[in-house]
Amino acid sequence: MTQVFQGRSFLAEKDFTRAELEYLIDFSAHLKDLKKRGVPHRYLEGKNIALLFEKTSTRTRAAFTVAAIDLGAHPEYLGANDIQLGKKESTEDTAKVLGRMFDGIEFRGFSQRMVEELAQHSGVPVWNGLTDEWHPTQMLADYLTVKENFGKLEGLTLVYCGDGRNNVANSLLVTGAILGVNVHIFSPKELFPAEEIVALAEGYAKESGAHVLITDNADEAVKGADVLYTDVWVSMGEEAKFEERVKMLTPFQVNMDLVKKAGNDNLIFLHCLPAFHDTNTVYGKDVADKYGVKEMEVTDEVFRSKYARHFDQAENRMHTIKAVMAATLGNLFIPKV
Numbered sequence: 324m325t326q327v328f329q330g331r332s333f334l335a336e337k338d339f340t341r342a343e344l345e346y347l348i349d350f351s352a353h354l355k356d357l358k359k360r361g362v363p364h365r366y367l368e369g370k371n372i373a374l375l376f377e378k379t380s381t382r383t384r385a386a387f388t389v390a391a392i393d394l395g396a397h398p399e400y401l402g403a404n405d406i407q408l409g410k411k412e413s414t415e416d417t418a419k420v421l422g423r424m425f426d427g428i429e430f431r432g433f434s435q436r437m438v439e440e441l442a443q444h445s446g447v448p449v450w451n452g453l454t455d456e457w458h459p460t461q462m463l464a465d466y467l468t469v470k471e472n473f474g475k476l477e478g479l480t481l482v483y484c485g486d487g488r489n490n491v492a493n494s495l496l497v498t499g500a501i502l503g504v505n506v507h508i509f510s511p512k513e514l515f516p517a518e519e520i521v522a523l524a525e526g527y528a529k530e531s532g533a534h535v536l537i538t539d540n541a542d543e544a545v546k547g548a549d550v551l552y553t554d555v556w557v558s559m560g561e562e563a564k565f566e567e568r569v570k571m572l573t574p575f576q577v578n579m580d581l582v583k584k585a586g587n588d589n590l591i592f593l594h595c596l597p598a599f600h601d602t603n604t605v606y607g608k609d610v611a612d613k614y615g616v617k618e619m620e621v622t623d624e625v626f627r628s629k630y631a632r633h634f635d636q637a638e639n640r641m642h643t644i645k646a647v648m649a650a651t652l653g654n655l656f657i658p659k660v
Contacts, residue, residue, distance in 0.1 A: 327657045328650035332442040332449040335435070335457045336498040337523065341531065344501060345476075346660040348467050351639070351646040358393065358642070365395030366653030370426040372398045375406065375441075376452075377432030382596060382640045383452045383460070387429050390645035394653070399425070409437060418444035427652045430454075433560065448651040450644070455558075458490045461595055462498040463643035468636040469504075469550055472591050477503035477531075481550040482585075484509045484575050485620055486568070487516050487537065491554045491595055496520060500527035500535060507536040509544035511571050541574075541584060548585040551630075552593040553577045553620045569614045577621040582630060592621070592630040596637055600626040 327343065336344065357364045372391045376384060384400065391398035408417050414437050421428055422445030430438045431452030442449035451459050470476055483495050487510030496516060499506035506524070508516055515521075515537050528535050538544050545551065553576075556568040577592065599619035602608045611617045625631070649655060 324658050326655075327660055329652075329654060329657075330448060331651050332451075333459055333647050333651065334438055334442055334449065334451045336459045336462055336494060336501065337527075339501075340660075341501050341503070342660045344463070344466075344498065346657070347463055347643070347646050347650060348470060350650060351463060351467050351643040352471070354645050354649070355639070355642040364393065364649070366649040366655060367391065367426075368395035370394075370396040370652060371424065372396050372648070373421050373425040373428045374398050374400045374452075375408065375421075375428060375430045375432070376400065377403050377408070377430075378453065380431055380452070382637050383429075383431055383644075386460075386641040386644045387450075387452065387648075390641050390648060394645060394649055396426070396648075408432075409434075414440040415444045417441075419446075422446040427648060448648075450647055450651075453490065455560075456490055456493060458494045458595075459498075460640065460644050460647065461491060462494045463647065464636055464639040465495065465552070465593060465595070466498065466502060466504070467639045467643055468593060468632055469591070471635070471639075472632060473549065478505070479549040480505040480507065480534075480547055481552060482507040482509055482545050482548040484544070484551065484553045484577050484581070485514075485572055486510065486554065486556060486558070487514045488520075489554060489558050492516055493520050495552065496524045496535065497527065500524040500531060500533050503531040503533050505534040505536075507538065507544045507548070509538060509541065509575060511539055511575065513571065541581060545581055545585045548587060549590055550593060551577055551582065551585065551590060554595055555597065555599060556620050565610060566614060569610065569616055569619070572620070573616065576619070577625055579622065579624055579628075582625060582628075590630060591632045592625055592628070593636050594621060594626070594633040596633060598626060598633070 435456040
């Protein structure tokens with residue numbers, strides 16, 4: 324009998340149907356409940372999981388590690404200095420070797436093509452922990468958090484503020500459109516999402532009834548928002564652009580004035596973290612010293628406010644990653660969704 328998820332890789336949200344994404348979100352909520360009640364769910368007993376990290380990570384690494392252990396699997400971390408991926412050994416050759424030793428592979432790095440090659444040649448499920456194009460495991464956590472707060476997804480409005488052409492913005496736009504969530508990108512024109520990403524999202528929005536808006540107008544962007552979401556102004560690998568981004572994105576900061584513009588006291592604030600909301604980091608202090616900006620993409624007031632749900636969101640990375648690994652590798656009986 325055909326199984327919906329078994330053996331599949333999780334590389335980009337667009338590879339999955341609305342029903343499949345909704346199932347994974349709801350399955351995540353179920354696994355979260357099991358963990359909180361101390362009910363074992365060792366669906367991956369005896370499995371070995373490779374965690375490949377070209378880029379550093381806190382939440383993704385911790386989430387995959389704990390999720391794998393909770394599921395009964397053994398996670399093995401392989402960092403940028405531990406493997407030859409694409410340097411001394413081709414991605415194809417590396418994939419074929421790891422696929423013979425591990426039952427599943429997580430990859431967090433720069434190239435979407437690389438994670439797709441790993442999936443093509445390894446013969447085991449591959450899970451995208453982040454690339455420059457997409458961040459699918461983040462999306463399950465984000466939309467689970469939204470559903471926990473509102474009891475639904477369809478018809479809600481999520482506004483992303485900041486760098487509109489990064490992986491998180493791409494994924495929020497496309498995933499929201501698939502799930503029937505109205506997604507607004509509030510960004511300077513220079514950082515609007517790529518036309519092909521917008522076209523992809525608009526195609527899904529026609530099917531789901533969602534509305535897509537790309538704008539640099541604050542009033543238009545946030546009116547009636549249920550969710551305000553932001554990310555760092557400078558992505559990994561772009562640190563040389565700090566000065567440019569601070570100047571360009573300061574008007575797109577999430578602050579209490581922007582929250583009030585939404586006109587919805589029940590809205591929530593999300594951030595995929597880490598966040599530069601004060602000067603208690605090396606980067607934060609450096610930017611404050613150089614450019615006089617003590618708070619970047621979100622003010623400390625909003626970050627610590629009653630609207631904030633980003634630590635729930637961070638926890639949900641683990642529950643949703645667990646759901647993806649269990650569904651694709653755990654031989655669960657899921658013949659349809």
